[in-house]
Amino acid sequence: MTTASAPGKVYLFGEHAVVYGEPAVPCAISRRAWVTAERRADSRLRVHAEDLSLDGFTVEYSGETDTAPDVDVSPGLIRAAMGYVDAAVSQAREAADTPEAGFDITIESEIPLGAGLGSSAAVVVAGIEAATRELGVELSTEEIADRAYRAEHEVQEGQASRADTFCSATGGAVRVEGEDCRAIESPDLPFVIGFDGGAGNTGELVSGVRKLRERYPFAADTVETVGDIVRQGERALAEGDIEELGTLMDFNHGLLSALGVSSRSLDRMVWAARDAGAHGAKLTGAGGGGCIVALDETEETETALRFTPGCEEGFRAELDDEGVCLA
Numbered sequence: 001m002t003t004a005s006a007p008g009k010v011y012l013f014g015e016h017a018v019v020y021g022e023p024a025v026p027c028a029i030s031r032r033a034w035v036t037a038e039r040r041a042d043s044r045l046r047v048h049a050e051d052l053s054l055d056g057f058t059v060e061y062s063g064e065t066d067t068a069p070d071v072d073v074s075p076g077l078i079r080a081a082m083g084y085v086d087a088a089v090s091q092a093r094e095a096a097d098t099p100e101a102g103f104d105i106t107i108e109s110e111i112p113l114g115a116g117l118g119s120s121a122a123v124v125v126a127g128i129e130a131a132t133r134e135l136g137v138e139l140s141t142e143e144i145a146d147r148a149y150r151a152e153h154e155v156q157e158g159q160a161s162r163a164d165t166f167c168s169a170t171g172g173a174v175r176v177e178g179e180d181c182r183a184i185e186s187p188d189l190p191f192v193i194g195f196d197g198g199a200g201n202t203g204e205l206v207s208g209v210r211k212l213r214e215r216y217p218f219a220a221d222t223v224e225t226v227g228d229i230v231r232q233g234e235r236a237l238a239e240g241d242i243e244e245l246g247t248l249m250d251f252n253h254g255l256l257s258a259l260g261v262s263s264r265s266l267d268r269m270v271w272a273a274r275d276a277g278a279h280g281a282k283l284t285g286a287g288g289g290g291c292i293v294a295l296d297e298t299e300e301t302e303t304a305l306r307f308t309p310g311c312e313e314g315f316r317a318e319l320d321d322e323g324v325c326l327a
Ligand code: MEV
Pocket: 014, 015, 016, 017, 018, 019, 116, 118, 159, 160, 161, 162, 163, 164, 202, 206, 285, 286
């Protein structure tokens, strides 16, 4: 039996635009997913998952994800979660050259599903590490990141960047531009996160942006402008200029909103954070529902979020330098 864990993340800047080759800066946070893999005698998969937003469910199957378990969670989310586990196990089987290996998989996660904090990337990254180690194979962090990207790419039907999976595999702050992924220096950032209890459908949201981009030249310009914000943000990060980072986050949120990926509850939480004196705030991840991230070293934003209608949880998160590791 082998357990591995990997962190979730927030996007300081650049989600969606990164899909079109613009740079993005995701940062790993101190909320993790743990995946335990135990080899079975047969080639089946049995998955048990515990999540902040789930009461827990167990499903046994031989690789097919179309039999949804009888639990009080959206079947779409369960299917998506199972799809990621399947894809991670396929990558591990391929890496270890054991196509028939079966596993009992247990997932414990502090990262709400589909909420913009990189739950799927963390599960895929930790799942690949746990399952390959269980098969006696040790992969480099780069290979785990690459295989996790391929798994996400497959589940999201070709609409994924390397940002989430690379960040979860390496930890810390990273910069991703197309195939070029690297760790970057970052000061301690006073992240405050607001969660509306919901989730967005990454595939649909990415498609929505793609359609806007194809239809309107100014939507394509908007995506490029997000890239300009990221480049400016990298300079602010290197200088430790939190005030400037906040201003750029506000700008980035406005452009994501224009691209149609915000929601009423995300906008409400963003405004609650700004009104409470945060340096800046934006949605994080695919959008449509889920989480916002703000920068505030005081207690004010966290308190304001707790009293914001539609905000289910407001919490602080540290930048986490630890990427994927054996638990
Ligand atoms: C989702 O967490 C981030 C997106 O940019 C998609 C991706 O980068 O794969 C929306």
